[in-house]
Amino acid sequence: MTVDRPKSEPSPANDAQTRSRRVRLSIAIGTLACMFGVGVATLGGSSRQAEHSRTPHATAILRGISPRAVELTFNPRSSRGLKVGKAAFRIRYRVASDKLEAVRDRLDAQWNAIVNCSLRVFMRHTAPELKSDEGLDKILEELARAIDDAAFNDGIAEVESILLQQIIVQ
Numbered sequence: 001m002t003v004d005r006p007k008s009e010p011s012p013a014n015d016a017q018t019r020s021r022r023v024r025l026s027i028a029i030g031t032l033a034c035m036f037g038v039g040v041a042t043l044g045g046s047s048r049q050a051e052h053s054r055t056p057h058a059t060a061i062l063r064g065i066s067p068r069a070v071e072l073t074f075n076p077r078s079s080r081g082l083k084v085g086k087a088a089f090r091i092r093y094r095v096a097s098d099k100l101e102a103v104r105d106r107l108d109a110q111w112n113a114i115v116n117c118s119l120r121v122f123m124r125h126t127a128p129e130l131k132s133d134e135g136l137d138k139i140l141e142e143l144a145r146a147i148d149d150a151a152f153n154d155g156i157a158e159v160e161s162i163l164l165q166q167i168i169v170q
Contacts, residue, residue: 095157
């Protein structure tokens, strides 16, 4: 014997089928959204969603190297005799991934200032300082600070080190 139910009340079998369809549909939509880069789909409201919208987005820190080398010919400070020096180096910097293009543009825009401050640093030192390991390490640290001040004084990036390609003192 079957009991007739009014049409407004769903039967338990129909209710289970509807829930099953909803779950399958939600899974399919979520999978498609993730595959096609639409975003992240959630299967219902979450109280953590409000927390995520208030937290800042974390970005990766990248290391970059200047696209071209700084090449200098200079006269080191000298007590006797005239010396000539040549130096070539690249700049290694750290930058947030979302600011990489801005830093590359900044390097191009500030290239003359970078060459100028580099020339001043090398001209302040003597030939013996440029030839010794300890003196050269001190000069490279000073050079990194000077370039950081000239190109990235607003903190968009940070000069990490100087990659020396050539140094000649005669």
